[in-house]
Amino acid sequence: MKGFDLMNGVLPDELIVEIFRRLDAKPSRDACSLVCKRWLSLERLSRDTIHIGASASPDKLVELLGRLFPNIQYVFVDERISVTLPVQCGKRRRRSLTRGRWDEGSDQNAFGDDGMGASCLSNYGLEAVGGSFVKLEKLSLIWCSSLTDAGLKSFAEKCRSLKSLDLQGCYIGDEGLAAIGECCSSLQDLNLRFCEGLTDRGLVQLALGCGKTLKSIGVAACANITDISLEAVGSHCRSLESLSLDSEIINDKGLLAVAKRCSTLKVLKLQCLNITDEALQAVGIYCSSLVVLALYSFQKLTDRSLFAIGRGCKKLTNLTLSDCFLLSNMGLDSIAVGCSELMHIEINGCHNIGTDGFKSVGKFCARLSELALLYCQRIESGALSEIGKGCKFLQALHLVDCSGIGDDSICSIAMGCRNLKKLHIRRCYEVGNKGIVAIGENCKSLTDLTLRFCDRIGDEALISIGQGCFLHQLNVSGCHQIGDAGIIAIARGSPELNSLDISVLQNLGDNAMMELSEGCPLLKNIVISHCRQITDMGVGYLSRRCTLLESCHMVYCPRVTEAGVATMVAMCTRMKKILVEKWKVSPRTKRRAGSIISYLCVDL
Template identity: 25%
Template sequence: MEGLSRDSITSIIDLPDDCVILIFQWLDCNCDRESFGLTCRRWLNIQNLSRRSLQFQCSFTNFTQLIRSSLSQTSPTINSFHLHRLFTRFQYLQSLSLSGCTELLDLDLRQLQCCGSNLRTLFLDCCLGITDRGLFLVGTFCPLLTVISLYRCNITDTGLESLANACSALKDVNLSYCANISDHGLKAVTQGCRQLQVVRISSSSEVSGIGFKGCSSTLAYIEADCCKLEPEGIMGIVSGGGLEYLNISGVSCSIKGGDLAPIGTGFATSLKILNLRMCRAVGNESIMAISKGCPLLQEWNLALCHGVTITGWEAIAFNCHNLEKLHVNRCRNLCDDGLLALRDGCSRLSVLYIHGCRRITTTAIELFKCYRSNVSIKGEEIMCIGPNLASKQ
């Protein structure tokens, strides 16, 4: 350009860091974001400082991947040296997944002091070398955590206490398959973290549910399937009053026919999704209490609940005015009369899963379809899956 000296010309290289950071943040193509740092060392540093999430190739974030993958074949050795280099480079991480790093040790987590102050989400699923000492380091260096997953970790109540004392802002905690925790550690979490929204304790054999007693009203999502729950534990689970999703499928035989009735005694009025699959001791007393005490119930899984008879089906039909999905797969005591009751009730029902009910005749099913053509009859057994409440955080 004529009349302009070379010194007066400004290029993108002359932009201050905050402007370049804004440019990087506006990039919506992953390829562009990954190649951004190839421009120069300065832009590489800006790319590093802008990174908010880090997940290793060996990380597993859901159960299906864990089942289908062999940890022994896919888990690289991640140690303190690797973590130090990564955390020095990415100092403003908010989400970190170390899941599947089976060789990771407690002392390796000391490197969290480089980036832990900003972390909000931490996944340590199947980190078999992480114990209470490692959990203490997590609490020390990551005080702002809101989500932590400790699936299959070798932690105890002692570690949970130290975590709850240090990370009171926790909202989502996964303790599934943690064989060494009990209600004592669970109580430390539910009492110390009063913003708690989601708790998963599936297959935690030492948990009876009592540890939930007095939990915060913010607790809306609980997965406690395949636990050895007790009647008092059921009361504890619903004691917060804010529960919207509850999965206690496969509950142990210590729960008798009427022991689930506390779910319907006024503490779970916000409950929308309830999974009682394979609770074979569930009887009509519990069904009647729940159908009356949970007016907002939208999805109910009663597959393989053989203790429900015509009285229970009639209670569901008469009381569950908001029920949209009902699972009755392989219920031995669901007969034509029970199906007739469901047909004449449950005005909002849209999906009925009814696979393997041998006492129901083809005629009854065809009549149901004629009278309730708006209801989709599903023949295959499908598990009740609730909303991901953690995504609302």
């Protein structure tokens, strides 16, 4: 009723806060906070996560955010990205602050008298994080180059309830990590990727302090962390559930210590050149709770490792084998027979694994839901035929550079895996219209389709997809036989399409653009680069009708001119990125939307 505020008069603060917490999308929360001062205050109380990018005066920004959002539990700082910062309360700004500098005309004193300030979080700022966010449980510091041991010590002393710490790319040393181990006795998750200043001494001290609670450790490119650290982890971290290692230093000794003493291990991801069958056999014997196993670039592993995993790890659901050249069909057969709970399999560049191994997967892994075959030259059509027969619950299939897979294979998948939702095929030159037509006729749940550089696929395939499936994402880049007819069929059959890549389609013109603008109003991202027949008129159709567009790549479109770019800038108010040649951007367009325009080549 006009003049009466029924919601604020009836709903208590606690209920409104709970409603805010159930709103996942940040724009929705921001919109609700504008209703009134009470809702603004309550929405701030409901926030539990803050993301901070590279920005001017990050230390003072932390203090400001601490005052505005007192219940923050997760702070994420990533100095690889830039963000627009809020101004200080009581100050007005005329233009936004981006990429660490004030634009002309802005209030340069919004963060104090020092103007721009540093663009990196300092030790003072890290100490402020610990002091400002008293409920903090998770902290991510990504490539924060100015932090030292002193800052980490001060933070640890103030934030003793910390449960998760990500120090990726931070050049901290042993003293800082030891302080975390001493003060943060509840720590559960630790990421030390690219922490080049660490040695065994720091990680051993942390294991001594947090060993009883630590559940997850990630280490990569730490040249001074050796088997000594893993032995300490094995001795003190008996509840460890996840271990990720990328190292040229660590040998069997360290992994053996973890495998034998950490029986609760569930996730193991390894890229370690010096680890051999001995360590992986121990994993198979002692780690019966293992659920995820990923092995990358192993030069010494043989099928004996997979035999042990197949015999001992009956709960395994996710398997990734990448560039493990000595593994063969016999090893994969052992995994398939022994680990019947497998749901996700990725084989990448393992050139000795071929058709016979995947026949076993089809026979014994009935629960398989996702399969990725990348650069598998020895896999032929019989492999996917068996997958189609036995894996009825398959929902996602990825094929890259698999020259032995053709239409018969795809038809087998279409007939047997009718729940398929995602199909990604790239450079599989034997796949043509026949296979994709079968997908359109049988896989009615398909929403995500990628067919990149598949020379034999044309309009017939997309017409079938348009008639049988309701796509959300489509990528047909480089399928040169596809023209207007195929894209028009998609436009008419997939009204919820939001992402489209039709680059390098030489026969595609403005008629397809017109149909897309009328049939796909939810389109957000489109790539039309190297489409020689699309003109300013086609770009105009998209700009006027697809009002939700956020990203458009249109380089090397010779019939799109300065006028077409200007039209898109003027009409697409939600646009965040336009990729185009520099010479097609007029001074007026650049002044109007310079921040969202990117250039592939500067001097074309």
